[in-house]
Amino acid sequence: MHAVRLHAFGPADHLVLDEVEDPLPGPGQVRVAVRAAGVHLLDTALREGLQGPAPALPDLPTVPGREVAGVVDALGEGTPERWLGRRVVAHLGFAPGGYAELAVTGHARLHEIPANLDFAQAVAMIGTGRTAMGIVQFADLGPGSVAVVPAAAGGIGTLLVQYAANAGATVVGLAGGPEKTALVAANGADLAVDYTDPRWPAKVRAHLGGERATVVFDGVGGDVAREAVALLGPGGVHLVFGWSGQGLHDGAPYLVDGVSRQVLGPVMREKAGGADPVRTLELRALAEAAAGRLVPAVRRFPLAEAAAAHRALENRGTTGKVVLEP
Incomplete structure (x- = not known):
């Protein structure tokens, strides 16, 4: 099979497409013929050999x-036969192996993909979507709420905007360009x-006409977060839930006593x-997408262009979830 491999930590160009042996599923595992693989900002930090909040x-x-x-194209010993041939999505945990034509994982990690989602959308919901569902647990959203979403065109930001709008909140989305x-x-x-x-x-304040924000969903940190927090009533x-605007390894996010709450992990x-x-x-994320309440945005790259996908993500040249397609 073809797989993108990293032979030495460093820049995106260190990601190369190699020919490697097909993996075989072990006991309780399945092998997935991959149609879409998610790319995460954390992947870029691991590629560089940086640790910080990374595994x-x-x-x-x-x-x-x-x-x-x-x-699913192959089953390991003890894996239920019902998974063979199924359209599935899975988060592999901290085990690598996704940037490939074939990947192996435990059957307990699998979810069957809802009929109305394609593979790339399912990948977006299994990682980015589950994070969005984790974040909104801490927000009391409804009519009368005012939600500010920095990085609102990103994978998580797109879902937070949709979720808050569905709840009846007034939504202010921030994005670059x-x-x-x-x-x-x-x-x-x-x-x-x-x-x-x-x-x-000033434009936000003028639009709100005296109303103040009730929640800021912040995965950016830095100056944008500082200005957004000043809008809170x-x-x-x-x-x-992150600080990408400061770099994942350049210090702590912007926090204010009595106002800020870190909700990661x-x-x-x-x-x-x-x-x-x-x-x-x-399950919550996939159910929201299956019902059409959340529609993930996806930026697709061929598997062979993994380096270009990393560069685009690092340079904020993407919208939505970045996905590789073999």
Whole structure:
């Protein structure tokens, strides 16, 4: 099979398409003929050999990627026969192997893809979608709410805009440039503002006409977060789930005592509850997409262009979820 491998930590050009042996599923596993593989900002940090909030660095050479969708084409010992031939999506956890034509994972990680979703959309919901579902647990959204979404044209931001709009909130989406702000407006934001314009906070205040924000969904940090938090009214909350605007490894996100709450990782899982809280969030995300309430945005690249996908993601040259297609 073909797979994108990283032989040495460094820039995106270190990702190369190699011919490697087909993987075989072990006991309780399936092999998936991959039709779409998710690309995450965390993948770029691991590629560079940076750790910070990332999991342990992989042994090299490695096949990056932790989110796949495709068709089950082989079963390991003890795996239920019903999975053979099914359209499935799975998050591989911290095990790499997604940027490939074939990937292996445990059958307990699988979800059957709803009929109205394609493979790339399913990949978007299994990772980005589950994170969005984890974030909105902490927001009391409804009529009278005012939600500010920095990076509103990104994978998570797109879903947060849609979710808040569906809940009846007034939604202010921030994005960089006219093309992205047009997408944010099309996703249901009441106001889409270009955050590269230094006057953007004044434009938001004028639009709100004296209303104050009740929640800021912040995966950006830095100056944009600082200005967004200043829009909050009494009792407002700043939900922090990343700090891409500062770089994943360039210090802590922008936080304000009494206003900011970090909701990554264990906090999301604790809130979701249940025997398997991660799977609970995955099921919620897929159900929202299956019902048509959330429509993930996807930017597709051929598998062989994984390096270009990484560069585009790092340079903020993408909208929605970045996906590789073999």
